Amino acid sequence: MTEPIRAAAVDLGAESGRVVLGAFDGERLTVREVHRFPNAPLRLPTGLHWNLPGLYQSILEGLRRAAREDGSPVRSVGVDTWGVDFALVDRTGALIGLPFHYRDARTGGMVAVAEAAVGREEIFRRTGIQFMEINTLYQLLAMTRGGAPALQAADRLLMIPDLLHYWLTGSMANEWTNATTTQCVSVETGTWDRDLLGRLGIPTHFLPDLCPPGTDLGPLAPAVAEETGCGEARVVVPATHDTASAVAAVPGEGEHVAYVSSGTWSLVGVVASRPAVTEAALRINVTNEGGLGGSYRVLKNVMGLWLVQQIQRALARGGEEYTYEALTRLAGEAAGAPALFDPDDPAFLRPGDMPARIREACQRTGQAAPETVGGMVRSTLVSLACKYRWVLDRLEELLGRRLTAVHVVGGGSRNSLLCRLTADITGRTVWAGPAEATAIGNLLVQLTALGHLGSPADYPAVVRSSFPPQAYEPGGGEAAEETYRRWREVTGL
Known part of the structure; x- marks a missing residue:
């Protein structure tokens, strides 16, 4: 060429x-x-x-x-x-x-x-x-x-x-x-x-x-x-649902691979040849969305970085301007055990004063609410990582196989703190990237239609050679296990 x-x-x-x-x-x-x-x-x-x-x-x-x-x-x-x-x-x-x-x-x-x-x-x-x-x-x-x-x-x-x-x-x-x-x-x-x-x-x-x-x-x-x-x-026409496009750009292959398409929402799941519509699937409220080649994305929607976006906007309305990078840095510096909550609390769905809602959610479970900006963002990121583990564990039970690697794609893959927390709390290797997964998956489908790629089976190799992912190995040990145990206790999950 x-x-x-x-x-x-x-x-x-x-x-x-x-x-x-x-x-x-x-x-x-x-x-x-x-x-x-x-x-x-x-x-x-x-x-x-x-x-x-x-x-x-x-x-x-x-x-x-x-x-x-x-x-x-x-x-x-x-x-x-x-x-x-x-x-x-x-x-x-x-x-x-x-x-x-x-x-x-x-x-x-x-x-x-x-x-x-x-x-x-x-x-x-x-x-x-x-x-x-x-x-x-x-x-x-x-x-x-x-x-x-x-x-x-x-x-x-x-x-x-x-x-x-x-x-x-x-x-x-x-x-x-x-x-x-x-x-x-x-x-x-x-x-x-x-x-x-x-x-x-x-x-x-x-x-x-x-x-x-x-x-x-x-x-x-x-x-x-x-x-x-x-x-x-x-x-x-690509896979027009953005998550379907993002999953098309996941560089990992095999039945032991899971993904988190991380952005405003976090979509935590696996690719399957058929939908999961059993009673067990209903109990954990998974979703079965269409993917390339008639495949299904068996996944669960988690509230995602919407929470951080709304924290940022609420602070800006009060005259405090922070970039996402600054919020993540403050979260990394926050000391002490974070307050924990379920990111999918219905109170978080609508736009509004997210810091106040997070404080209320923590207080409802008898915890001291975060007192600093960094503490609030850290509570959010740790709670997200805990929810990711909960979903991955439930998917393992549902599918009857171990999920040993998690590919985080999308904008959230740039958040090194969240990726590291996800590795530590889930106890699984996290591969971060590509950040532009949605656009990449969109482009790969176009290139296939134009005759320049053979099929979706070619995509992982192209993505790995073009956008090598970064690995985060789990290292949280007993502290991570204790955090997850405490999260399950306060959320009742």
């Missing part, structure tokens, strides 16, 4: 978005962020929404910058985002209102409503998805019970990356991995569970067929091609 193949990955997270330019020379992949932009929700009289038009404008700017890099063409573009959120469009293709943010309060109580109508066991058996109020199923149920006129006006439901692909090309397609996060897709058929939705009174006329990752949607729309300068680019 005389000239590297260039492709652009658009990766939207809950806090920011970026356009990443990848170049593949046939053996190694390099990535460079060409544009980063904030992703701040809008609180309107109707609730908490995503500013999708603003994000789309930022994506176009990122593609313009990508087209100017190096002077060689961008061959393809693909978009990945978070899961569960969706847009509705009418029969003309027009967007019906701004999509809601999954942290909007409208879904409060909807899990109980669905369970009363259908039953918790049946919902899990049919969908295999973890019960969380943010899920699309409960968003649609809230709209149905509220008589939202948008449901009847809608001609098509598009997950967030589906909508952005439509705006880029004029072609609509609903990708499978993101659709599986909705709790509206059957694990038996891989298609929408219309019977389940019908029993909850949710309309299904706007649900289309699903397409696999790697689907080529065709070229950019002429106006987009002209505006961005990416005239030769095709739009390739």
